[in-house]
Amino acid sequence: MVHGARLLLPVALIYPNKVNNKSQQPRLDRLGAYPFERLKALFAGSHGNTELDHIDAGAGEPRLPLPAFVAPTLQQQLAGFSKYPSTIGGMELRTAIAAWLVRRYGLSDVNPSTQVLSANGTREALFAIAHALVNPDAEKLSGRKAYVMMPNPMYQIYLGAAYTAGAEPYLLACNHQTGFAPDLSNVPDEVWADTALVYVCSPSNPTGWIADEAYYAELLALADKHDFYVVSDECYSEIYWADKPAGLMQVAENLGREGFSRCLVMNSLSKRSALPGMRSGLIAGDAELIKRFSKLRSYTGPATPLPLQHVAAAAWSDEPHVQAHLEVYRQSLEAFFDVYGGDIPAGSFFVWLPVSNDEAFSLAAYQQQNVTILPGSYLGAEDAQGINPGSGYVRAALVDGPDAAAELARRLKQVRV
Incomplete structure (x- = not known):
């Protein structure tokens, strides 16, 4: 099977001023910094609020007890x-x-x-x-x-x-x-x-x-x-x-x-x-x-x-350990939205929250509340019109259980940009 062998419209007609220039770059040069590298750069020179314990809700890294086996x-x-x-x-x-x-x-x-x-x-x-x-x-x-x-x-x-x-x-x-x-x-x-x-x-x-x-x-x-x-x-x-x-x-x-x-x-x-x-x-x-x-x-x-x-x-x-984990994640989602408000997502342990400016909100959350979350724009890319659908959102991972999820919600509600 050979893809790309058909005669199609020029790329510029679909992605004007986007693909035309960038597609000629070496492949690796087209890769931007990975989201967590960008987050490090955003936080560079800043300090989290030392009066509060740090909550790391940036990475989707489950932190539940190891299954017994x-x-x-x-x-x-x-x-x-x-x-x-x-x-x-x-x-x-x-x-x-x-x-x-x-x-x-x-x-x-x-x-x-x-x-x-x-x-x-x-x-x-x-x-x-x-x-x-x-x-x-x-x-x-x-x-x-x-x-x-x-x-x-x-x-x-x-x-x-x-x-x-x-x-x-x-x-x-x-x-x-x-x-x-x-x-x-x-x-x-x-x-x-x-x-x-x-x-x-x-x-x-x-x-x-x-x-x-x-x-x-x-x-x-x-x-x-x-x-x-x-x-x-x-x-x-x-x-x-x-x-x-x-x-x-x-x-x-x-x-x-x-x-x-x-x-x-x-x-x-x-x-x-x-x-x-x-x-x-x-x-x-x-x-x-x-x-x-x-x-x-x-x-x-x-x-x-x-x-x-x-x-x-x-x-x-x-399967029992999977069902136990699922119950923790459901309790965490419920605990978060009971405090924060809004609709519980259908799946995953992430919450995708609308904010006015995702980078500014993420930086303020770290400086004011010692919380690490990820700007949504770091998970998106600009389309042909220069619009990044991730902009104006932040992603937070509920990976530490329901009590931590509720505390995360309380702190995020207090962030001021």
């Missing part, structure tokens, strides 16, 4: 550190992942040999997948680059993946007017025709939006019509307020798509099991895409150490 499982498997692990993951782990996918989404079958890979966390996998699915010669063939479509604001890995894979990001604004859903209705057919892949994040980081079955179905119909792939980042699938989120593979099977065609799903133990330091996740879906990605990762993909694979297999096989 982690330490004993790791202790039993220490000898595995003396062996090289495979980048695709051992069969025990892949079988546990496949079994979890079947249980969680009611799937008829997932083949652990051909439809599942282990990931060293999903960050590297979400980044590398664009390098497996984008044709780097697309511009030579058609005079323009292939598109990688993504929500805006977004997990910034998507943007970096598009740039470094030699693609052009196409940004789907997620704002209050769209209910924070990436709007598919206004994308020109000329853009769809040259799209290599679309990233979906559900539940969304940072907005908390959740894709329903109809959304996935619409996207898959477009993928069939225009010949592209769908990569679903489902890292927050087990953190939700009311309704359990649907998954891409679930929708694909319900639609009768044999073998999850065109679909790849990525998920992680970082959020589901509050084990971000494990660096363990999954890649699952279309066997042909798994085979293609496995080939790339055999050269570039970091492998999860064998002892950690055993812990990961235990984590994917255990």
Whole structure:
């Protein structure tokens, strides 16, 4: 499959004065500073209010107790550190992942040999997948680059993946007017025709939006019509307020798509099991895409150490700790909004709060209340009209339990800009 080989409108007609200049820069030079590096620069020379204990709500780093099985499982498997692990993951782990996918989404079958890979966390996998699915010669063939479509604001890995894979990001604004859903209705057919892949994040980081079955179905119909792939980042699938989120593979099977065609799903133990330091996740879906990605990762993909694979297999096989975590996150969301006011997001443990100026508010929150949050504009990018949909919002992570969430809300209400 070759993306970018069709004759399309000049890029300048879609992104005037934006892509034309920047697309000629070396790929790495197009990457801006990562959001947390920008936050450090914003805080440089400032000091948090030392009369208050610091609350770090900037990073989405769960800080819940380790599940009880982690330490004993790791202790039993220490000898595995003396062996090289495979980048695709051992069969025990892949079988546990496949079994979890079947249980969680009611799937008829997932083949652990051909439809599942282990990931060293999903960050590297979400980044590398664009390098497996984008044709780097697309511009030579058609005079323009292939598109990688993504929500805006977004997990910034998507943007970096598009740039470094030699693609052009196409940004789907997620704002209050769209209910924070990436709007598919206004994308020109000329853009769809040259799209290599679309990233979906559900539940969304940072907005908390959740894709329903109809959304996935619409996207898959477009993928069939225009010949592209769908990569679903489902890292927050087990953190939700009311309704359990649907998954891409679930929708694909319900639609009768044999073998999850065109679909790849990525998920992680970082959020589901509050084990971000494990660096363990999954890649699952279309066997042909798994085979293609496995080939790339055999050269570039970091492998999860064998002892950690055993812990990961235990984590994917255990549900009580996940339900306990979910209850903490629900209590935290309720505690925060009982104090702060507003609507509880449908999914994830982030709150996405409107403010007058996101950088000024974040800096004031640190200086006045010793709170670290992230300006929303750091998670977005400017569109062709120079609009960043993340501007005017801040993201705060509720990762320390309900008491800390309530205290965070009290402090943020006192911030004055």
